[in-house]
Amino acid sequence: MGLAFDDGAIAEAHRITGGHPWLLRKLGSKIHEAFSDRAATKPVSLQDVEQIFAKAMRSFFAHVDWILKHLQNVAPDEHRLLHDLATRGSAVYEDLWADHEFREVFADHLVHYGLVKFDGNVPSVTIDLIIDAVKKPIAVDLKKQRAELMEAIDMLESSIRMRIREDLIGRMTSLEAVDAIVESIPREAKNRPSNREQLRVLGKTAGLKALTDALNWDDYLVVLEKYYDDIQWAGVAQPARDRIDELRKTTALAHVVRHNNESELEKTIAMNGFEKLYARFVNAIEYFTE
Numbered sequence: 001m002g003l004a005f006d007d008g009a010i011a012e013a014h015r016i017t018g019g020h021p022w023l024l025r026k027l028g029s030k031i032h033e034a035f036s037d038r039a040a041t042k043p044v045s046l047q048d049v050e051q052i053f054a055k056a057m058r059s060f061f062a063h064v065d066w067i068l069k070h071l072q073n074v075a076p077d078e079h080r081l082l083h084d085l086a087t088r089g090s091a092v093y094e095d096l097w098a099d100h101e102f103r104e105v106f107a108d109h110l111v112h113y114g115l116v117k118f119d120g121n122v123p124s125v126t127i128d129l130i131i132d133a134v135k136k137p138i139a140v141d142l143k144k145q146r147a148e149l150m151e152a153i154d155m156l157e158s159s160i161r162m163r164i165r166e167d168l169i170g171r172m173t174s175l176e177a178v179d180a181i182v183e184s185i186p187r188e189a190k191n192r193p194s195n196r197e198q199l200r201v202l203g204k205t206a207g208l209k210a211l212t213d214a215l216n217w218d219d220y221l222v223v224l225e226k227y228y229d230d231i232q233w234a235g236v237a238q239p240a241r242d243r244i245d246e247l248r249k250t251t252a253l254a255h256v257v258r259h260n261n262e263s264e265l266e267k268t269i270a271m272n273g274f275e276k277l278y279a280r281f282v283n284a285i286e287y288f289t290e
Contacts, residue, residue, distance in 0.1 A: 001032055008046030016053055016060075018127035020114040022289070026063055030056045059158075062151035064133040066289070069282040071113070078106045082115055082125065086134035090124045142266055145274050146257060152281040153254045159288035160220050161212040167231050169208065178203035178211055184226045185219040192216045217251040235286040243287065250284045253277065 005013065017023035027049070034052050035042045053060070072079040081103065084092045097103045107123045110116040115130060116123040125131050168177040182200045194202065194214055203211030215223075221244065224231060228240045256268050269277060 001028070002038060002041045003028075003031060003035070003044050004041050005044045005049075006046070009044045009049045012046050012049040012053075016049070016127075016129070018114065018130075020127060022067065023060065023063065023127070023129070026060065027053065030059075058151060059155070060129060061133060062155045064127075064129045065148070065152065066155060066282050066285050067115075068130070068133055069279060070286060071115075073279075073283075075106075075109060077102070078109050078113075081106045082110055082130070083134050085116060085123060086125045086131045090119070090122045093122050142262060142269070145269060146265060149257045149278060149281065152278060152285070153257060156250075156254070156281055156285050156288075157217075157220075159285055160224070161209075161215075163231055163288045164220070164223055164227075165208050165212055168227060171230055174208050175204060177208055180227070181211060181215075181223055184223050185215065186222070189216055189218060192219065217254065221248055221251065233287055234289055235283075247284060247287070250280055253280065 013024065013027055017027055030052050031044060031048065034048075035044075068079065068082075071082065081093075081097065084096060088096070093103065093107070100106075107116065107118075110123065111118065115126065117126045118124075125134075164181070165177070168180060172180065178200060182196050182203065185196065185199075187196050192215065199211055199214055202214060224247070225240075225244050228244070233243070253268065253272075257265060260268075272280070
């Protein structure tokens with residue numbers, strides 16, 4: 001990628017992410033974006049990592065929330081142990097969990113997930129972001145609920161854009177991918193300010209990322225459906241039609257969260273329940289995150 005991390009930058013990147021591969025990849029992407037106009041190898045310093053992480057911290061919390069929600073869905077016992085370690089400290093392992101016959105199994109799984117490490121015979125949480133996210137109370141007022149939902153929606157949209165870019169580039173050139181995307185989407189769109197020819201020019205002059213950033217939810221769904229077999233879908237296998245229909249319902253809710261007034265959002269949360277609504281976006285993110 002043309003980035004050269006000095007020793008201080010490497011140490012800070014490890015401190016922030018705990019070596020967790022998803023978080024490391026996310027931090028690397030943020031640093032790449034910050035220096036995307038580089039013409040040659042870019043030295044990355046400790047200060048660069050600190051400043052870029054500070055600007056992107058909300059996005060990292062959204063990513064950590066996704067990790068925790070995913071863990072809660074697929075491994076509730078491991079999630080409960082992680083929660084206790086984060087909120088009560090390592091001593092809980094030899095106190096509250098002392099008589100649990102599977103505690104070593106759960107802890108070993110958390111080690112493999114990159115969430116805890118052992119110091120002797122006692123595990124501890126490796127990432128401060130995880131501790132902060134676990135301790136964060138469930139949002140109860142509408143403003144905080146909307147903020148959390150917005151973070152999850154932003155992460156979903158970013159994941160969709162990345163998946164489209166990476167997977168189409170995997171089977172065609174960048175310029176061919178621009179043409180493929182532009183030819184797939186409607187000529188005009190209600191929530192997209194640019195027409196197809198403007199998007200084509202944008203993609204061929206500013207690149208594929210600029211093009212996907214200019215699309216809207218309906219455009220994403222059209223491209224995902226047309227090139228469904230080229231997308232590296234993650235998560236549980238399911239029929240294409242079911243997956244696209246589920247995404248269509250989820251993106252409709254995303255529009256409500258982002259653009260509707262508070263009374264409409266409040267009705268939507270009351271109808272679905274905040275946790276279930278948030279989980280819907282988390283589950284959709286799982287389609288695109290390995």
